[in-house]
Amino acid sequence: MNWWHRLLRRGQMEEQLNKELRFHLEQHTADLIALGHDPGEALRQARLALGGPEQVKEQCRDARGTRWLDDLWQDFRYALRTLRQKPGFAAVALLTLALGIGATTVMFTVINGVLLKPLSYAQPDRLVLLQEQTDWSTQWGDLWAFTYPNYLDCRRESSSLDIAAWRFTGGTVTEPGEADYVNGRQVSSELLPLLGVSLARGRGFRPEDDRLGAPPVVIISYGLWQRRFAGSPEAIGRPLVFDGKPYTVAGVLPAGFRLGGDDADVFTPLGQDTSPNMQNREAHRIRVWARLKPGATLSAAQAELALVGRRLAEQYPKSNKGRTFIAQPLRPDVGDVGSTLWLLLGAVSLVLLIACANVASLLLARAVSRERELAMRVALGAGRSRLVRQCLTESALLGLTGGVLGVLLAAIGVRPFVTFWPGSLPRAEEVWLDWRVLLFALGASLASGLLFGLAPALRAPVRNLEPILRAGARTVAGSSRRLHSGFVISEIALAVVLLVAAGMLGRTMLRLSLLDPGVNLRNVLTARTALSPATLANTGRIRTAWDDILDRMRRVPGVEAVAMVDTVPMREGNNPIGYATTPAAPPAGKQPLVLANSVTPEYLKVMGLRLLEGRFFDDQDRMGSQSVVVIDEVMARQAFGGQEPVGKHLWIDLGMDPVTVVGVVGHVRYWGLAGDDQARVRAQLYYPFAQVPDKYLRRWSELMSVAVRTGIEPENMIEPLRHAVRAVTNDQVLYEVNTLEKLAGDSLARQRFLLLLFGIFAGLALLLASIGIYGVLAYLTSRRVPEFGVRMALGASARDVVWLVLRQSLGMIFLGVGVGISAALAAGRVLRRLVEGMQATGPSTFAIMIPVLVVAALFASFLPARRASRVEPMNALRQE
């Protein structure tokens, strides 16, 4: 018989045991009667011989080896019964736990989806990322993207890896449908099979597509297929004009396919890229992914790549000296959300801890009032471990039920949470409840159950039963007081940590939103601009096209000024370059850096920059005239110290000869309101777009944005401006259109989001801690009612009694605050490291947040105190 079998047939087995023993007794009695004893005496002797029937049965049950299971079942039913007897207690405990576990589970679900789950490609553990590594470092480290020739060599020579490559692109789709800018990827023909992606329609790229001069083919995303081809099966073979070039649609990707972050709509063969960089062993612009062949190991692949690297370094010393290739497991690229997520999980765990402390003190209060019952059971023969097990079964039942409710809450809550995330949460589509989450929730529930159940369970009495049995409950209360205070103190300490963290974030938000961004945020619209693909052919046409765009925009009613800019303040993307103040430039990598920004003359007016010295650019600063730059105040200090910067020369990494500083403007918070203070490169430099050398012009044109100052609400200007830019050829588009105010707001989105969540957590913590204090004090004072009765009978006033109770709680509160402050200081350091723009925990934060807590805690203790003061002395004394 298996143990579950035994469990199911418990009733039957008990019955059989009874029957067997009864048979024995009856036979024995009958035999004794036959020997001449009278019936009564015979039964007595038979019973005596057998021994106590209950003990025998108990030993037989033990012998069956399913004792623990029987006990568990019994404890479970007992726990259920006791919980049902006190529905109020059960409801409060379950709600508290459900909130704590639910919130923790939501955070873990997000962490699981974003950080822990492997990539959603086939057999992700066999995928590796290849990078170039140099034995020297620049300010960006020693890891590099691949060059196309290096990639080809590695692919040809590796026998343990299947290797594929891709890179980011983007461009204007003009046919079919309206012209619009889309993100794209150039992929090698091996990539999709390597990832195990099968197309929804059509075919993938073949090796013969993946070379120069092959007929242009394109694979489109499922979304683009729906938008531009209405999901028609006839899309395969139809033309798609991308960046002015007609492609034939070869295939459609499955819905939800992602490659490297944001959505991409157009996939073209990498090998068809005509850029000269494709032959350049110094143009690092290719991402290389690979899959380990069956049986191959990462270290074998690594050794092989090192060999290739060494050979190439000998063959091409100019580009490849000191350069090798490394392979590491391919991980999802989720940017820096990890720190935010772990931070939130930490915060939410504190809430769960408070919830556990709360339930523990509730359970403890009950355990103490049940102390006599427990002592009675010990006296009747229950073992201590048996009692501890029974208490733990009860808390495990609470924990698991709370966990089930918590998982339900999490299932409801996780989608709104993801939607609410500032910006877009990377891998949001991967966030859902799976077995890992359920396992986590189970673990969290059991751990909480153990955490809040252990203290009451270990209080199960063992020795000195007699005083407990003899004493009134009153005398017992004193011994549990320290444990109760322990819970209150830890709850308060945890609440302090969360409150102070929320306070720090609040103060930071306030400070950051009051900062001067350096530009006038009102009524500015920024957008990236894609020129008509036809104009990109030669530099003369590019310059005319830009002039034309600016002209058209300027003529739109409501526009006050228009400028081009390559780095828009507070938007992603930047271009730090090295500079020197003398012709003898220090070696690359050692130079000081400056954020270089090419702009047109009206930029000063559009952004409302403060001109501190000299002049800004005008139309005379053009190709052939003196090369000029304008610097900001930070750069002026950094490069020239106290000297007058205007008229000085600078040598910068842009292929221009020494440039002359003609003006100084105010500092702009390019890195966002929060990030700028800690940015690595804070110096800023502007140079005229008109003086960008021809060789860079095409590349620059892909990066330029326009910025427009409007006289009216900028949102209303978007459509007219789009229309104006579209031009005769109908293929020039504005994209990533934003107001500067929105960009500034977004640069604080993370801080705002954290503030909101920490605010909620801190509020929750405050509420739970207050409930905890209330519960513990209500319990402790109810135990002291007879004492209060005596005091009042001896002349204490109601006020004295209130003070007595409050003094008790004040002691706990201040101890908790003390512990909390030191913990909060430590937590503050963590926050400072993880959140941009955070400042040290100032005393003012404590000064504001701690009174909030003390007042709430005192309010919670006042209710039981007042109740105690209204005790009728005679009634109280009669309770004895």
Added chain:
Amino acid sequence: MTSKSDLPQGTLDLLILKIAALGPVHGYAIAQRLQQVSRDVVQVPQGSLYPALHRLENRGLLAADWKETETGREAKFYRLTRKGRAQLETETASWQRLAEAVGLILRLSEGGAE
């Protein structure tokens, strides 16, 4: 009555197995038989008989069926399983070895005293 001795640890199981080896038998009969065969020397506390039976059943050395006795009552009859028989043989052998060894030693000490 005064010459009753307690069973050495573990021998109760061996005796039960031996009696069950003679054919299916119920608990009361085992108690009777033990007492008769040992001529009342071995006093089996009846209270420990049933836990021992259940333990042996649980270990698969005994199997049990409900059958009618000759008096027409239902009783739980225990019989030896194949595993039980093997256990009985090894335990009997080791018991005899032990008994001989103990006997040898006792005789030796008597000879020394003469």
